[in-house]
Amino acid sequence: MSEAMMGTVCAIAAVIGIALLGSRSSGPVSNGFPWQFRLAAQLRTPVLMFVVIPISYAQAWYRTVRMWTRAHEWNGHGAMLAHTKNVEKVVEQIQAWIVADRPGKLRTARPAWASMSTKIGCKTDCYKIEMRHLNRILHVDEDNLTVSAEPFVTMGDLTHALMPRGMALQTHVEMENVTIGGAALGFGIETNSHRVGLFQESVLEYEIVDCTGKVHVVTEKSDAELFSLFRGLWVLLGSWFLSRCV
Ligand SMILES: Cc1cc2nc3c(=O)[nH]c(=O)nc-3n(C[C@H](O)[C@H](O)[C@H](O)COP(=O)(O)OP(=O)(O)OC[C@H]3O[C@@H](n4cnc5c(N)ncnc54)[C@H](O)[C@@H]3O)c2cc1C
Numbered sequence: 001m002s003e004a005m006m007g008t009v010c011a012i013a014a015v016i017g018i019a020l021l022g023s024r025s026s027g028p029v030s031n032g033f034p035w036q037f038r039l040a041a042q043l044r045t046p047v048l049m050f051v052v053i054p055i056s057y058a059q060a061w062y063r064t065v066r067m068w069t070r071a072h073e074w075n076g077h078g079a080m081l082a083h084t085k086n087v088e089k090v091v092e093q094i095q096a097w098i099v100a101d102r103p104g105k106l107r108t109a110r111p112a113w114a115s116m117s118t119k120i121g122c123k124t125d126c127y128k129i130e131m132r133h134l135n136r137i138l139h140v141d142e143d144n145l146t147v148s149a150e151p152f153v154t155m156g157d158l159t160h161a162l163m164p165r166g167m168a169l170q171t172h173v174e175m176e177n178v179t180i181g182g183a184a185l186g187f188g189i190e191t192n193s194h195r196v197g198l199f200q201e202s203v204l205e206y207e208i209v210d211c212t213g214k215v216h217v218v219t220e221k222s223d224a225e226l227f228s229l230f231r232g233l234w235v236l237l238g239s240w241f242l243s244r245c246v
Pocket of ligand 1: 107108110114115116117131151152173174175177178179180181182183184185186187188189190191192199
């Protein structure tokens with residue numbers, strides 16, 4: 001075996017050894033727990049080091065590269081065309097729900113592990129609407145300082161898109177996996193600006209699909225009452241105020 005290979009093997013063995021020692025330092029888990037739970041608890045350090053962190057890292061890179069490759073679409077017809085098709089997919093699912101005689105409450109199909117909500121709830125008996133494909137930034141208007149984006153765009157996506165242009169949202173939630181749809185509807189709870197308030201208070205426009213499958217675009221001007229009721233309905237597209245960073 002060459003010296004380089006020996007070195008690599010030793011380095012890997014050292015990392016695995018440290019990970020296993022780290023697991024042991026978490027102490028014994030009560031025998032009252034099922035064996036699967038105890039095994040998972042003992043192995044959590046190596047699982048985090050060798051599985052969770054690499055997957056999270058790869059996922060973050062995937063999202064960043066996807067955002068870069070889509071940047072040329074912003075402000076063009078391409079993104080809006082893709083958005084129209086994306087919305088149609090949601091409308092079709094709502095129509096299928098109606099045809100099936102409305103079996104269960106409507107919920108997003110986003111799995112609980114991906115959600116950053118304080119109240120997750122059980123979606124087992126619900127009718128899940130797949131919406132994760134709604135993840136495009138559609139338009140960045142540098143003159144009027146607004147951004148239009150689909151609801152599964154995350155705060156991290158917006159950071160990568162806006163910061164290089166010297167801009168940020170007026171209220172920019174610092175947790176990068178929080179989606180703009182989730183923060184607007186599930187309620188951004190902490191990040192706020194003393195001038196503009198919580199994240200959801202900087203939304204200018206919502207596009208919604210209602211429970212009959214109709215699509216509406218609502219602003220404070222077009223329907224003030226409905227606009228103020230949005231936290232709890234289906235949102236597809238929102239326009240947000242931007243702040244230019246100085
Ligand atoms: C540990 C922790 C720290 C937090 N820190 C902050 C913070 O620093 N600042 C802050 O502002 N907030 C913070 N929050 C709150 C967080 O912003 C909200 O819980 C937010 O709702 C999470 O967004 P999400 O993308 O995970 O949404 P989800 O969990 O996916 O969704 C939240 C709710 O909105 C609904 N929803 C989501 N998208 C849509 C859609 N497109 N159409 C219809 N319904 C939809 C979901 O069904 C669900 O009911 C924190 C939460 C946690 C758990």
